[in-house]
Amino acid sequence: MKILVTGAAGFIGSYVCKRLLSRNDEVVGLDNLNNYYDVNLKYGRLDTLGISKENIDWYKFVGSSKYSSFRFVRMNLEDKQAMQMLFANEHFDKVVNLAAQAGVRYSIENPYAYVESNIDGFLNILEGCRHYEVKHLIYASSSSVYGLNGKVPFSEKDSIAHPVSLYAATKKSNELMAHTYSHLYGVPSTGLRFFTVYGPWGRPDMSPFLFADAMLHHRPIKVFNKGDMLRDFTYIDDIVEGVLRVIDNVPSPDFNWCAEMPDPSTSTAPYKIYNIGNSHPVRLMDFIQAIEEAIGHPAEKIFLPMQPGDVYQTNADTTALQNELGFKPDKPIKEGVKETIEWYRSFYQL
Ligand SMILES: NC(=O)c1ccc[n+]([C@@H]2O[C@H](COP(=O)([O-])OP(=O)(O)OC[C@H]3O[C@@H](n4cnc5c(N)ncnc54)[C@H](O)[C@@H]3O)[C@@H](O)[C@H]2O)c1
Incomplete structure (x- = not known):
């Protein structure tokens, strides 16, 4: 494929590529390598895929030294002409x-x-x-x-009309745009x-990485909403397993879909939405404690108010993933945090 x-x-994306390549799919990887966060981390991930920094250039296809069926190209998603040529020349079976x-x-x-890349x-x-x-x-x-939704766990069948950030x-x-293409063009x-x-x-702009970085450099950590938050932290391997199962499960029209009581997660079109989350939300303070244990010393904490755009809790209902794809993310937080901190220490030699 x-x-x-x-x-x-x-x-x-780098993990998804690796899993697809390990089962012998042919993969073209695309990225613009923007500097939203440390670009060396992006080059480092590509290196694990056999793509070396020196060979990368805009619009140039680079072959992997590790995987014969992997090529990488640096390109912007919003470059209409380049994207048209990519699809016309490559004829992909599937797109992730x-x-x-x-x-x-x-x-x-x-x-x-956000509008340039995501829209x-x-x-x-x-x-x-x-x-x-x-x-x-x-x-x-x-x-x-899920934005302002208060009913937990968050289900794909819930309405999601109240996002609280432009990202969301x-x-x-x-999801709306995809539905129209599923409906109009199949x-x-x-x-x-x-x-x-x-x-x-992991991403350096996200809390696990920010906490580890501050604690390993003996700086205080910023704890928003005074630590009163719940997050459904999900380990990368669980996410990748979910993505792989979804890739192999092409949606078909749901003939039981009812216009009077419309289920937002399916359609008369070949369209589907899944949550992929651990479904065991963790108190932020417990997550910080797991990092403290993995690092071996307590964090100095600065307690701050809630940030604009943040939500109080995330909590995934993964019934659909379980029933339809036979998979439930289950990595225990302590194990996941330990592996994350071990990687962090070895990558940054701390
Ligand atoms: N990591 C999370 O917790 C999380 C949670 C929810 C959703 N997501 C979504 O999952 C996806 C992957 O997230 P991630 O954590 O791997 O993020 P990431 O930032 O590490 O990866 C995104 C990659 O896309 C590239 N990119 C961005 N804009 C581009 C553009 N216009 N053209 C080409 N390349 C571009 C970036 O250079 C980056 O390498 C994203 O869509 C993100 O919104 C992530």
Whole structure:
């Protein structure tokens, strides 16, 4: 199977590429290697895929020294012409769109970056899938689409009309845009709402990495909403297992779908939405304690109010993932944190 993975130098994308390559799929990885966070981490992830920094250039396909069926190209999703040519030349069977401007807090200061990558860029993905008959589009949504929803656990069957950040609004928009392409052109699409992903090679703008970095450098950590928050921290291997199962499970129209009581997670079109989360939300203070134990000393904490755009809790209902794909994320937090800290120490030689 020939698969395009966008965001291939990103946290989740690099792992997805590796898993696909290990089962002998042909993969083209795309990323613009932007500097939203330390770009050396992105080059480091690509290096694990056999792509060396020296060979990378805009629009140039680089072959992997480790995997004969992997090529990488540096490109912007929002580059309409380049994306059209990519789809026309490569004829992908499936597309996994993980490239996006991520992060809730950054969207407060940099709204345009979100519309360029997540809206304009996503439209180019949809157009490519439409015109070149891609058999399944899998794309990253986010738990942040649940916004002001207070009913927990968050279910894909709940309405999600109240996002509280532009980031969340672009992710919800992706789901809406995908539905129209599934409906109008029969492009089978599955949106994945990931819940706070952590693990080795994780994102430096996210709390697990920020906490570890501060604690290992003996700096105080910032604890928002005075630590009164719940997060469904999900280990990277669980996310990747979920993504792989979804890739192989092309959605078909739901003939039981009822227009009078519309289930938002399916449709008369080949369209599907899944939560992928650990479904065991952890108190922020307990997560910090797990990091303290893995590092071996307590953190100095600065307690701060809630940040604009943040939500009090995330909590995934993963019944659909379990019943339909036979998978339930289950990595215990202590184990996941220990592995993350071990990687962090070895990567940064601390
Ligand atoms: N990590 C999480 O906890 C989490 C939670 C919910 C949703 N998500 C979503 O999952 C996806 C992957 O997240 P991640 O944590 O791996 O993020 P990441 O930032 O590590 O990876 C995204 C990659 O996409 C690339 N990219 C961004 N804009 C691009 C563009 N316009 N053109 C080409 N490449 C571009 C970046 O350079 C980056 O390498 C994203 O869509 C994100 O919004 C992540």
